[in-house]
Amino acid sequence: MPKQIRLTTPLSTEDVENLNIGDKVFLNGIIYTGRDAAHKRLIDLLNEGKELPFDVQGQIIYYVGPSPAKPGKPIGSAGPTTSYRMDAYTPRLIELGMKGMIGKGNRSPEVIEAMKKYKAVYLGATGGAGALIAKSFKKAEIVAYEDLGPEAIRKLEVENFPVVVINDTKGNDLYVEGAKKYRKE
Amino acid sequence: MREVHTDEITKVVRDLFMDANCNLGEDVLAAFDHAIEKDESPVAREVMKELKENARIAREENSPICQDTGLAVLFIELGQDVHIVGGDFKDAINEGVRQGYMEGYLRKSACDPFSRKNTGDNTPAIIHLEIVPGDKIKIMAVPKGGGAENMSRVNMLTPAVGIEGVKGFVVNRVKESGSNPCPPTVIGVGIGGTFERSALLAKKALLRKIGERNPDPEIAKAEEEVLERINKLGIGPMGYGGNTTSLEVFFEVEPCHIASLPLAVNIQCHASRHKEAVI
Ligand code: SF4
Numbered sequence: 001m002p003k004q005i006r007l008t009t010p011l012s013t014e015d016v017e018n019l020n021i022g023d024k025v026f027l028n029g030i031i032y033t034g035r036d037a038a039h040k041r042l043i044d045l046l047n048e049g050k051e052l053p054f055d056v057q058g059q060i061i062y063y064v065g066p067s068p069a070k071p072g073k074p075i076g077s078a079g080p081t082t083s084y085r086m087d088a089y090t091p092r093l094i095e096l097g098m099k100g101m102i103g104k105g106n107r108s109p110e111v112i113e114a115m116k117k118y119k120a121v122y123l124g125a126t127g128g129a130g131a132l133i134a135k136s137f138k139k140a141e142i143v144a145y146e147d148l149g150p151e152a153i154r155k156l157e158v159e160n161f162p163v164v165v166i167n168d169t170k171g172n173d174l175y176v177e178g179a180k181k182y183r184k185e
Numbered sequence: 186m187r188e189v190h191t192d193e194i195t196k197v198v199r200d201l202f203m204d205a206n207c208n209l210g211e212d213v214l215a216a217f218d219h220a221i222e223k224d225e226s227p228v229a230r231e232v233m234k235e236l237k238e239n240a241r242i243a244r245e246e247n248s249p250i251c252q253d254t255g256l257a258v259l260f261i262e263l264g265q266d267v268h269i270v271g272g273d274f275k276d277a278i279n280e281g282v283r284q285g286y287m288e289g290y291l292r293k294s295a296c297d298p299f300s301r302k303n304t305g306d307n308t309p310a311i312i313h314l315e316i317v318p319g320d321k322i323k324i325m326a327v328p329k330g331g332g333a334e335n336m337s338r339v340n341m342l343t344p345a346v347g348i349e350g351v352k353g354f355v356v357n358r359v360k361e362s363g364s365n366p367c368p369p370t371v372i373g374v375g376i377g378g379t380f381e382r383s384a385l386l387a388k389k390a391l392l393r394k395i396g397e398r399n400p401d402p403e404i405a406k407a408e409e410e411v412l413e414r415i416n417k418l419g420i421g422p423m424g425y426g427g428n429t430t431s432l433e434v435f436f437e438v439e440p441c442h443i444a445s446l447p448l449a450v451n452i453q454c455h456a457s458r459h460k461e462a463v464i
Contacts, residue, residue: 002228022228022425067252067292076290077243077252082332082365104332104423105365126232126423127332127367128456130252132239149303150292162235164228164425175364178426182226183419 006160010058011099013119019165021174025123026160027136031060031102033154035081038145039089046092053144053153056098060123063103065150067130074140075156077130080104083122087111094120102163106175115167122167124174136161186268187320189464191277194269194322197462198281198310201326202257203289205460206249209240212395213432213457220369220422220429229427233369236422236455251456254291255328257282257310260389266320279308294331313385325392325461333366333454339384342446348407351376351448356414358450359431364424367454369432371395372415375449377439387451390435392459399436408434422455432457 002024007015009029019025032054034042042052063083067076083103090101091114099120104127115122125133139157146152166174217240220233243250259278271277286293286307293307317323338358342350355374362370375386398405412434421427432455441447 002231024228024231065252065292067249067254068290070248070290076292077249079252081253104367106363124364124423124425126235126239128251128330128454129235129239131243131246131248131250132235134248135242164232164423166425174426175424178226178228178421178424179363179419180426181419182229182421182426182428184417184428 009060011060012058016099016119016121017169019121019168021165021168021172021177023165025163025165027060027158027163028160029158031062031156031158031161032143033062033064033156035063035065035151036085037148037151038153039086041145043089043092054155056093056096058097058099060100060102061093061098062125062156063101066134069140075134075137078134078137079128079130080125083107090114094118107167112167112171112173116169116171119169121165121169123163124166125161125163133161186266188268188270189322191269191271191274193464194274194277194324195281195284197324197464198259198278198326199285199288201324201460201462202282202285202291202328205326205458206254206289206291206328207243207247208460209243209250209456209458210394213455214240216395216432224421224427224429226421226425226427228425229421229429232422232425233429249291250458251330252292253294253330253332254286255330255458256295257286257307258313258327258329258388259310260313260325260327260392262315262317262323264319264321265316267322275312278310278312282306282308282310322464323461324464325459327392327459330454330456333370333452336362336366337387337449337451339380339447339449341380342448344444344446346446352407352411352414354448355411355434355450356418359415359452360418360420362452363420366452367456368420368424369422369429369455371432371453371457372411372434373451373453374434374436375451376436376447377441378447379441380447382439383447383449384451386437386439387449390437391451391453391457393435395433399438401438404436404438408436
């Protein structure tokens with residue numbers, strides 16, 4: 001059994017420094033969603049010297065474009081999307097105090113470096129487990145860019161959202177270490 | 186001649202896409218169970234348990250397994266003694282896709298390649314049609330997600346590389362794809378034909394059931410060998426490390442030009458969704 005940790009957002013530097021690659025984390029509290037189009041708008045705002053639609057301090061952004069919600073449900077299936085499309089925008093947000101990102105797939109060296117320098121973590125949600133993941137989302141509310149449809153920024157209230165630490169604050173990478181450990185040739 | 190009304194085709198297509206997106210095949214579920222038992226990595230076993238639980242919830246609540254409910258790919262075998270009445274065959278299929286994705290609360294992922302504007306109803310469907318003997322229509326619905334499709338490749342190999350070259354290319358493709366196509370994956374390999382034919386063979390290979398070997402013993406052996414080599418890479422479920430990188434490898438082989446050796450590798454994520462019906 002991998003190490004299991006429960007965390008509630010917003011996260012402190014200490015919270016994330018305690019995490020190591022391969023740890024299973026159950027997230028609680030508020031997280032925000034965003035994909036490439038939303039990220040581009042956030043960075044444009046910063047470039048214009050304007051305020052972001054939400055405070056990223058201690059927060060986590062989840063890369064997801066959910067399927068439509070059925071009547072009576074807060075959200076449809078909501079598994080992670082591939083993260084590299086956000087790489088160009090992420091270091092800037094980490095610098096502003098964002099503590100975590102949730103997605104799937106490799107991050108760029110720049111993102112990994114920013115995580116080390118400003119203390120943040122990259123968490124993996126199980127790709128393709130959209131129905132299961134949606135179970136831990138209690139409420140969803142659009143906070144910005146409604147015109148982007150599934151790509152709008154949503155505020156999610158989550159309960160025990162299961163994720164795995166892929167990149168920790170020490171520069172370790174589960175994708176590299178995991179494959180090394182189980183390679184047979 | 187047997188008459189089939191387009192309304193019936195629309196209904197079957199609609200139902201198939203709703204079914205395929207919410208109900209994973211028994212063969213895939215059995216492969217999940219096998220991994221839960223056999224993978225050496227505790228993190229990998231956890232992921233496989235999540236995938237099993239996810240499939241159970243999706244089935245029970247009739248909600249999509251994955252939020253990426255794919256482009257609507259169809260393989261259709263049309264009996265030559267069928268007479269389609271009531272309207273345009275293609276329109277009937279697209280209408281089925283439209284209804285299935287709307288009424289099933291499935292995500293619409295079709296867009297213009299440049300403006301990226303969503304077509305709004307997940308059409309146009311991608312239709313592969315074959316005329317066969319008989320008076321039936323067999324329809325196979327294959328929703329195909331973007332993550333795994335993006336890792337797929339076609340390559341025109343030099344004939345001299347032979348089967349060993351093919352095996353090496355496939356293993357390497359899986360290695361380079363890493364965690365991106367949501368492993369554990371199913372690998373469809375199309376060998377032979379022409380450039381486009383090899384890609385079609387690779388996609389068609391994905392329709393086979395896990396455990397179903399190619400009837401040619403030589404090719405069957407190659408499938409097993411490639412699967413074994415892939416699972417020695419250590420990538421594991423979601424790329425977190427482990428022995429379950431792929432659940433299955435399927436080869437489809439056809440004759441090709443004396444000057445070529447076309448090879449296509451179509452990667453399918455663990456959300457290996459396909460359902461069929463016969464009208
Ligand atoms: S690769 Fe497959 S499982 Fe992963 S997000 Fe895409 S459709 Fe879903």
